Amino acid sequence: MTRRERLRAETTREITAIALAQLAEDGPGAISLRGIAREMGMTPRAIYSYFATRDELITALTGGIATDLADTLEAARDAVPTADTGGRLLAWALATRAWALANPQGFRLFFGDPVPGYQPPEDGPVERASRRICGGLTRLVADAWPLAGRHQPADVSWSDFPPAFFARLQDEDGAEIPPAAAALALRVWGRMHGLVALEIHGHIGAVVHDPAALYRTDMLDLIGSLGLTPPD
Amino acid sequence: MTRRERLRAETTREITAIALAQLAEDGPGAISLRGIAREMGMTPRAIYSYFATRDELITALTGGIATDLADTLEAARDAVPTADTGGRLLAWALATRAWALANPQGFRLFFGDPVPGYQPPEDGPVERASRRICGGLTRLVADAWPLAGRHQPADVSWSDFPPAFFARLQDEDGAEIPPAAAALALRVWGRMHGLVALEIHGHIGAVVHDPAALYRTDMLDLIGSLGLTPPD
C-alpha cells in the first residue's frame, strides 16, 4: 500500500463518514457534495476524484448500509441455536425493527426511494445485501417448512420465480427448498416489514404508545402460525 | 363567486395538476415551482400568490392524494355487503395494492418521506385521511372481533393508546370497540402494508413473477386467521 493509496482510502472514508452524518441528520435528500467539501475544507470539485457523481456516492452509502443491515440480521439469527427456528425467526424480526429504529434514514434509503431519478446498479453491494436478506429469510422459513408447510397452498412451482432466485437458493449445500416455502418466505418478509415501515414513517407512533409490544405480538403470532413454538 | 375567484381557482387547479404530473413522472423530489411556472408561462415568483412555499404545495398535493386513497378504500369496502366482513377486509386490502400500483409516487409521498426536512402540519387533510384509513380498518376488524378476538391477547387496555384515538373510534354511533381489537387492527394494517411497500419499492418484483397472487394469498390467510370465511 503506497502512501498515495493510504491517503486516498482515508479521504474516501472521510467523505462517506460526512455523507452518512448528513444522511442521519436530515435524510437522503440532504446529502450534498458541496456540503461535504465545505466540511472538509476542499473545493467541491475535488470530491469527483473519489466519486464520479453524486449518485455514485449514494450508491456506495446505500451499499454500506445494506451490508450493515444484512450483517446485523445474520448475527442476530446466529446468536440463537440452529435448532430453534422459531427463536431465529423472532431474532431476525426484532433485529429488523431495532436496526430500523437505530438507522431510520438508512432504512428509508435502502427500502424507500433514495433520491429522485436515481436508479441503483444491477449488481453492486446493494443487490448483494438484498439477496442475503431475502435468501436468509427464505432459508429460515425453509427450516420451518416441515411444520409450516402443512397449511400452505401447494400450487406453487419454481416457474413462478426468476431462475436466478431459484439458483441462488439451491446451490447452498444440500437442502432442497420447496417453491411454496419461498413464496411463504416472501409473505413473511412482507409481514416483518410492514409494521416497521409504518412506524419509521410515523404512522404508528401517533396511534399507539408501545409499537415494540405490538410488533412483538405480531411476530409471535406469525411464528405460531408457522407451527413453531416461540422460544420460552 | 367573482371573476377573480374563478380565475384563482382555475390557476390553483392548473398548478396542482402540473405538480401531480411532475410527481407521477419523476417522484416527489421532482416537484419544482420553477418547472411549474415555466410550463404555465409565468414567472416563478407568481406561484407564490397561490402557495406560500414549496412545502405548502406538497402538503396540498399529499392531502389530495391521501384523501383519494381514503375514498378509494372506503368505496371498495362499501361495494361489499356489510355482513361479509371477510369480503370487506379483502376488498380493502386489494384496493390498497391496486391504488398503490396505480399511484406509486403518491404511495411514496403519503407513506414515505416526501421531501427532506419536510414536516406535515398537525391537522390538515393528510391527517384526516390518515385517520379515515386507520379508523376504517379498525372498525372492520372490530366487526370481525366476535370471532377474531378468541385467540387474541387480552392484556390490552385503552391506556395503551392516545386518548384522541380512543375518542375518535368510540364516538361513532354505538358499538363499543375493545382495545385489543384496535391493537389487532394496527397489526392488520401493517400486514396489508408490508408486501405492498416492498413491491412499490422494487424489492418483490425482482424475486417473484406474480406479486398479485402472493399478496392475495397472504390476505386470504390473514382473513382466515381472523376466523372469517373469505368470500366464495
Place this chain on the structure above:
DNA sequence: AGACTTACTACACGGCGTGTACTTTTACCT
C-alpha cells in the same frame, strides 16, 4: 531526470427556492 497519472483549484453554467421592490389588474366603496 523526464513522463505520466492523480489530486486538486478556479471559474462557469444552468438548475433550484425564495426575499425585496415594483407594476398592472381587479374589486369594492363612496
Place this chain on the structure above:
DNA sequence: AGGTAAAAGTACACGCCGTGTAGTAAGTCT
C-alpha cells in the same frame, strides 16, 4: 363613475445545488 386598496404578476438578486472545462501541483514509475 372615480378613487383606492388588495391581489396577481414581473424583474432582479442571493445563495444553495450538481457538474463541465481548463489548468496546476504533487506523487509514481521507468
